[in-house]
Amino acid sequence: MTFGFASSAASSVSAAAGSPSRLARMLEPAEWAAAGIPLLRSPRDVVSSLHTRHRPTPATAVVAVLDHEERLTASASFARRSVPADGWDFRNALLAHLRRVIPHDLRRRTPVRTAVLLYCRDGDERWTEEDGAWMWGLRDACTLHGLRCGAYITLTRGGWQVLGEGRGGRRPNFESPPDGFDAATKPEVVPLRAASGAAEILRRTAAR
Numbered sequence: 001m002t003f004g005f006a007s008s009a010a011s012s013v014s015a016a017a018g019s020p021s022r023l024a025r026m027l028e029p030a031e032w033a034a035a036g037i038p039l040l041r042s043p044r045d046v047v048s049s050l051h052t053r054h055r056p057t058p059a060t061a062v063v064a065v066l067d068h069e070e071r072l073t074a075s076a077s078f079a080r081r082s083v084p085a086d087g088w089d090f091r092n093a094l095l096a097h098l099r100r101v102i103p104h105d106l107r108r109r110t111p112v113r114t115a116v117l118l119y120c121r122d123g124d125e126r127w128t129e130e131d132g133a134w135m136w137g138l139r140d141a142c143t144l145h146g147l148r149c150g151a152y153i154t155l156t157r158g159g160w161q162v163l164g165e166g167r168g169g170r171r172p173n174f175e176s177p178p179d180g181f182d183a184a185t186k187p188e189v190v191p192l193r194a195a196s197g198a199a200e201i202l203r204r205t206a207a208r
Contacts (some may be wrong), residue, residue: 023085026132056120090137105146
């Protein structure tokens with residue numbers, strides 16, 4: 001498996017920000033590949049579903065929770081703050097949004113649900129330090145919320161890429177319309193509380 005490396009404006013850090021403690025809060029591609037992250041059976045379907053629901057633009061993160069059959073259980077999107085890339089900050093943001101949309105699974109001996117992260121950014125598919133910080137944050141947030149750590153996916157102008165797996169595609173990308181897009185239809189993402197207490201974000205309503 002091969003990886004490319006690139007710098008990005010968002011991941012450029014000053015000498016002070018490049019301290020050992022900050023650099024320790026990111027994962028290199030080799031570390032991520034060796035972490036035993038479960039493979040998605042149908043990554044394009046997952047990406048298309050999240051792209052349609054959230055329509056992310058650059059600097060937008062979409063965290064989603066999948067059940068054991070890879071069905072979407074809950075998801076949330078939020079804008080990345082304009083701060084240096086740091087896994088600690090990303091972990092806190094991811095954990096805060098997970099807590100809002102789905103109960104934790106800390107009482108279970110083994111996680112049954114998996115969290116995946118789609119991050120929309122400028123640049124190409126090559127790994128950046130910013131990606132490494134998101135990977136660290138996703139892994140730590142999953143541990144603290146009782147979830148399995150799943151795939152980290154980037155969405156760029158050129159398409160989508162599951163980092164560490166070498167799988168990707170040209171569509172969707174952050175410039176393409178969502179699957180089944182209708183100019184007369186405006187999606188509305190509504191968190192629904194199921195009888196079991198799990199939050200689901202699955203409703204789309206037509207604009208009137």
